[in-house]
Amino acid sequence: xxxxxxxxxxxxxxxxxxxxxxxxxxxxxxxxxxxxxxxxxxxxxxxxxxxxxxxxxxxxxxxxxxxxxxxxxxxxxxxxxxxxxxxxxxxxxxxxxxxxxxxxxxxxxxxxxxxxxxxxxxxxxxxxxxxxxxxxxxxxxxxxxxxxxxxxxxxxxxxxxxxxxxxxx
Numbered sequence: 652x653x654x655x656x657x658x659x660x661x662x663x664x665x666x667x668x669x670x671x672x673x674x675x676x677x678x679x680x681x682x683x684x685x686x687x688x689x690x691x692x693x694x695x696x697x698x699x700x701x702x703x704x705x706x707x708x709x710x711x712x713x714x715x716x717x718x719x720x721x722x723x724x725x726x727x728x729x730x731x732x733x734x735x736x737x738x739x740x741x742x743x744x745x746x747x748x749x750x751x752x753x754x755x756x757x758x759x760x761x762x763x764x765x766x767x768x769x770x771x772x773x774x775x776x777x778x779x780x781x782x783x784x785x786x787x788x789x790x791x792x793x794x795x796x797x798x799x800x801x802x803x804x805x806x807x808x809x810x811x812x813x814x815x816x817x818x819x820x
Contacts, residue, residue, distance in 0.1 A: 704763065707759065708758070709758065711756055711757070712730045713732035717748050719748050721787030722746075722789055725743065731746075731760060734800075735785065736781075736797035742782060742798035742800050746760035766812060774791055780803050781800060
């Protein structure tokens with residue numbers, strides 16, 4: 652069982668005006684060597700979580716819930732609703748929902764980059780993903796009617812966004 656090391660913590664121990672401040676730094680260490688009046692400390696800081704996507708906070712005034720992983724379009728000032736490929740205006744995809752958001756609520760959409768595992772499913776690695784005719788739906792089948800909007804490429808559980816309008820029928 653792996654455990655997460657405690658975070659780095661810094662607090663002032665003694666900050667009286669007549670002295671230089673003394674700080675206590677608390678973090679997990681790999682080794683500590685003390686020789687005479689000196690100490691050598693070695694530690695490995697945990698790597699920061701990699702975030703390869705950009706999000707934006709939006710509000711939902713669509714009249715219903717917006718589900719995680721669904722394609723959305725701008726429908727008002729900082730507002731989104733489901734996108735679909737039935738018309739040019741409905742096909743202006745600005746991103747995919749990053750979380751489920753209730754009507755009159757606010758939440759995040761992914762606007763560029765790599766949509767992490769767990770937000771989009773039902774695809775096989777290598778699938779090209781397109782906007783579908785159903786509200787917010789995306790598909791691995793190139794639509795034969797409406798506006799063709801390329802969403803991105805699915806690989807290893809992630810969707811690599813590259814949203815672009817291809818053409819319309």
